Amino acid sequence: MYRHQPAPQPATLDLPVQHRGAAVRAASYQEADNTIEIVWTTGAKVRRVSWVDGPYDEELEVSASAVRLDRLNAGAPFLNTHASADLADVIGAVVPGSARIERGKGVARVQLSDAPADADIVAKIKNGVIRNISVGYRVHTVMVTERDGEPPLHSVIDWEPLEISAVPIPADPGAQVRSEAETFPATISKGGRKMPAANPNPAPAAVEAERVRNDIIADLATRTGQVALGKEHIASGTTVEEFRRVLVERLAEDQERDFPSNGARHLGVPATVSDDSLDHRRARAMESAIAHRVDPARFKLEAGAEHYMSSSLLDLARRSIEDRGGRTYGMSKMQIASEALAQRSGLHSTSDFPTILSNVAGKSLRAAYDAVPQTFRPLVREVTVPDFKDVTRASISEAPQFEKVNEHGEFKRGSMSEGAEKYRIATFGKIIGITRQALVNDDLDAFGRIPRAFGIQAAQLESDVVWAQLLANPTMGDNAALFHANHGNLLTSGAIGATTVGEARLKMGLQTGLDGKTVLNLTPSYLIVPKALEIQALTFLATISPTQQNDAVASVLKNLTLIAEPRLDLGVARYNIAGDQHSYYFAAAPAYVDLIELAYLEGAQGVYTETKQGFDVDGVEIKVRLDVGAKVIDWRGLSKNPYSG
DSSP: OOOOOOOHHHEEEEEOOEEEEEEEEEEEEETTTTTEEEEEOOOEEEEEEEETEEEEEEEEESTTTBBBBBHHTTEEEEEETOOSSGGGGGGEEEETTTEEETTEEEEEEEEEEEGGGHHHHHHHHHHHHSSEEEEEEEEEEEEEEEEETTTEEEEEEEEEEEEEESSSSSSGGGGGGEEEEEEEEEEEEOOOOOEOOOOOOOOHHHHHHHHHHHHHHHHHHTTOOOOHHHHHHHHHHHOHHHHHOOOHHHHHHHHHHOOOOTTTOOSSSSSOOTTTTTTHHHHHHHHHHHHHOOTTTTOOTTGGGGTTTTTOOEEEHHHHHTTTOOOOOOOOOOHHHHHHOOOOOOBBBBHHHHHHHHHHHHHHHHHHHSSSSOOTTGEEEEEEEESOOOEEEEEOOOOOOOOOOOOTOOOOOOOOOEEEEOOOEEEEEEEEEEHHHHHHHGGGGTTTHHHHHHHHHHHHHHHHHHHHHHHHHHHBBTTTBBSSSGGGGGGOOOSSSSHHHHHHEEEEOBBBBBSSHHHHHHHHEEEEEEEGGGGHHHHHHHHHOOOOOTTHHHHHHHTTTTEEEEEEEOOGGTBBBBOSSSOOEEEEOOTTTEEEEEEETTTTTEEEEEEOOOOOSSEEEHHHHHHHEEOOOTTTTTTEOOHHH
């Protein structure tokens, strides 16, 4: 558990086994029982590097309350340089009950091996040639303190030694390379107080730089399963940048060997990345941080995102490149932006940044799309269609009437009457470009305002498609217009009032099924008006009161739900359909009769985005697409009053 002061919401991370250097007390060797006393920790401050936080200083609290000694006192292993892949790696064991805390130091007595294979190492320990000790431990609780001008201080106040090793160099980062990258959960809280910059670390700068180099190389090698390669380059003094290049080449060679490029399977580098991988969690945290900067109220920070809140888009681009083994040293801002947005064949991409940015833009777009009010929603039934061919939608009438079955008689088969309406969906869309300039300028409009505008346009398109059906008065499957005297749904012109509403109830209630016999008994549930008539409609509905003795229809008229839509006034410019500020409509509840069907392409319901390397723009292009169509299916639940004012 990581703690700040004060501690906000915690987040759980998996932390690797850590290692610390200490010393052997050669003079304490006892020939009789082949044991030697060691100091396995002093708690001294050590510079470390986290792949999430970057550099930080770690300081162990060495006290009886902070150190869990159970494992050591149960006979924890004494290993050769933290190796644990084989029993031969064990060169001794902690004497049970000997581990203790003395004056701020961790002390224990170790029983050395007397096996011939271990004789050389044991002899060097007894003679004082090997005198460096490193402890491998698990962190349980850490208090994190931010410091001005320095990396944060991680004060470990609850930790558990797991094993002790003899090592060539105390606090040797190379010793962190283990055959299994074992990790343990810890809880991290961020956002605590800062403390003034402390005095510089007394260790020479060159030594600290070397430790950081070794830390990074060891971590890279462990995560990619190239432990031996990491040890080799730690020893040879290879720089981090050069090791990343060598590592990528080695991984590519291994991939080509296991999955030849002429084979049926081709994977990028790294070969596989699971959703729970560190790379995926880091990319998700970057995505959350950018989205939160774009719209703090709508997008909350996810775990780990707080680490990137102060980073510019260019900083995140640089980090994304380096996390994938790329090098940015000496690059200009524009070069970093170009590299981060580049798509490569084979290796997929030099970074995860194109995906991160397109996801943020997609979130902004979808959020705006979902937030736009659409007055048509109560009137439609959403469906999906498999392709762009004509859809033949049957308006199914009532089931055939039951017939009496005489004694010993047979049941007769019935058939359903159908009326067919045809329509098809169409594709609408635009392309958003995310350019190098947007990254260099830290321009959040490319991920906020612009995608939001596209999302709003997608929602407006759906409204255009639906309301155009009423305004266009389309020809139905029987070759008559939607609102036509033959359909019994074209009312007598008149202002909104009890008389006109009463006529709508009468005509809708007299509608019959497709067989012309069955009574549907429909009633208007919605009063649909242009904005110009909204106040008139509200006034009419407000004056209806079931408590008035002289208003016999008050209770039934009160059930009308008002829908006011500006497209009825203005028309739908997309389809060159004029509006009408005076006509108004009635609709039954769609649960009882088909009204309007709103169709999307299967697998792409609502607004859909996809990303590719830009051709028209110098960067990444995001295609925003909407595959949609609408059609009135049955006229029986709709009626129109062609009022002229």
